[in-house]
Amino acid sequence: MSTSPNCPFCRIVTGQIPAAVVLATDDALAFLDIGPLADGHTLLVPKSHYPTLGDMPPDALQRLTGHLPALTGAIMSVTGASGFNLLQNNGSAAGQVVDHVHFHIIPRTEGDGLGFRWNAGSYAPGRADALCQAIQAALRH
Ligand code: 5GP
Numbered sequence: 001m002s003t004s005p006n007c008p009f010c011r012i013v014t015g016q017i018p019a020a021v022v023l024a025t026d027d028a029l030a031f032l033d034i035g036p037l038a039d040g041h042t043l044l045v046p047k048s049h050y051p052t053l054g055d056m057p058p059d060a061l062q063r064l065t066g067h068l069p070a071l072t073g074a075i076m077s078v079t080g081a082s083g084f085n086l087l088q089n090n091g092s093a094a095g096q097v098v099d100h101v102h103f104h105i106i107p108r109t110e111g112d113g114l115g116f117r118w119n120a121g122s123y124a125p126g127r128a129d130a131l132c133q134a135i136q137a138a139l140r141h
């Protein structure tokens, strides 16, 4: 397990700072977010320090996300939420503040006012095709 000394989530993993831990396994930890957007807002993190999703080996990511069905089910049943948002920010441009991979589980109830719709755009003619082909080519490399 690799940790980073100044990372708050590594410090939670190693017990240097406290957290309300709801799930702990050999390689994963889930704890309540200190600044909840809703009751039960939880963060699921790998115990090893990976800054972003792209830094994580696929098998480690698979093990981590494997906890989501049971974890989200437990959070929903305890909070009485009727839905949840899964949010995973990568890079400061996307709002990532803590550089240790984490999934936000944000319980939702009808009319809670949190919102989530972003302003959708549209493609100029040919742009979607060009992007699609470029992404397909990048995936082949
Ligand atoms: P990000 O914007 O990086 O996706 O979200 C980081 C989240 O981590 C924020 O929602 C913030 O409230 C939470 N957070 C930051 N520091 C701590 C901490 O020390 N303990 C806990 N439990 N949550 C934290």
Ligand code: ZN
Pocket: 003, 004, 007, 008, 009, 010, 011, 048, 049, 050, 099, 100
């Ligand atoms: Zn870390």
